[in-house]
Amino acid sequence: MAENNRHIAFICSKGDLDMAYPALIMGWGALGDGIDVTIFFTFWGMDLVTKKRLGKLQLAPVANTSMKMSLMGVPVPANWGIPNVMGIIPGMTRFASWIMRKKIKQVGAPTVPEYLQMLIDGGAKLYPCKMTADMMGLKEEDFIDGIQGIATVSDFLDMTKDAEIIFI
Amino acid sequence: MATREIAGKTVQVNDEGFMTDPVEWSEEIAAAIAAEEGIGALIDAHWTIIRWCRKEAEGKKWKSPTLRQITTGTEVSTKELFTLFPKGPAKKVARIAGLGKPEGCV
Numbered sequence: 001m002a003e004n005n006r007h008i009a010f011i012c013s014k015g016d017l018d019m020a021y022p023a024l025i026m027g028w029g030a031l032g033d034g035i036d037v038t039i040f041f042t043f044w045g046m047d048l049v050t051k052k053r054l055g056k057l058q059l060a061p062v063a064n065t066s067m068k069m070s071l072m073g074v075p076v077p078a079n080w081g082i083p084n085v086m087g088i089i090p091g092m093t094r095f096a097s098w099i100m101r102k103k104i105k106q107v108g109a110p111t112v113p114e115y116l117q118m119l120i121d122g123g124a125k126l127y128p129c130k131m132t133a134d135m136m137g138l139k140e141e142d143f144i145d146g147i148q149g150i151a152t153v154s155d156f157l158d159m160t161k162d163a164e165i166i167f168i
Numbered sequence: 169m170a171t172r173e174i175a176g177k178t179v180q181v182n183d184e185g186f187m188t189d190p191v192e193w194s195e196e197i198a199a200a201i202a203a204e205e206g207i208g209a210l211i212d213a214h215w216t217i218i219r220w221c222r223k224e225a226e227g228k229k230w231k232s233p234t235l236r237q238i239t240t241g242t243e244v245s246t247k248e249l250f251t252l253f254p255k256g257p258a259k260k261v262a263r264i265a266g267l268g269k270p271e272g273c274v
Contacts, residue, residue, distance in 0.1 A: 121247040
């Protein structure tokens with residue numbers, strides 16, 4: 001890490017498809033501008049770096065007030081939400097996730113696994129949280145290649161002494 | 169609009185140091201900016217990226233390509249791109265290629 005270089009650290013605590021992207025987008029932008037990037041994955045955020053999960057992140061329409069009918073291409077007033085009762089229909093989460101993936105692809109953004117690889121190749125340092133790994137029974141081999149290793153809170157705090165920290 | 173002299177030529181630049189008229193660009197200017205950016209002598213791999221960016225931008229009203237567009241368009245890997253233009257390839261590539269700041273997040 002270069003001396004006096006700006007450093008941004010993200011804490012990813014969510015594993016939903018929509019909540020995976022902010023750190024990936026901002027982290028990638030930061031690397032492109034020469035800023036050091038560290039990402040700490042904790043709780044549900046562990047899904048982003050878990051081999052069996054990262055390609056299957058989902059977006060649930062239930063209790064999501066930002067998910068509007070218009071997002072699904074339904075011609076209704078812009079503020080009409082998806083009724084929660086519709087969200088519990090089997091397959092709705094899969095459908096909403098598919099819509100979101102399609103929209104992400106339309107703007108030329110990569111999938112979550114591709115994005116993570118870009119970040120790793122660009123020099124971002126990725127650390128899954130030790131306590132969550134223990135809690136979920138996850139070992140180093142369960143995580144994608146390219147992570148730096150499982151880290152404790154103390155490790156993370158040591159690494160990010162001079163960083164701007166963003167919690168997601 | 170501010171101007172500055174690069175490689176013996178006066179060119180127009182904005183507040184962030186990006187050239188504002190890509191037509192004023194030359195390979196000598198690219199080499200001089202690369203030296204300023206700490207990249208040193210440009211090798212073929214640098215030129216492949218620079219020339220691709222200029223060609224791509226020219227067809228899009230000089231809109232500077234993003235890093236993702238560069239890696240998919242040139243088949244230069246992300247790792248290679250960050251090795252060739254370390255510490256901030258997005259702005260460095262754009263500056264050296266005589267283009268504006270990349271417009272896009274990916």
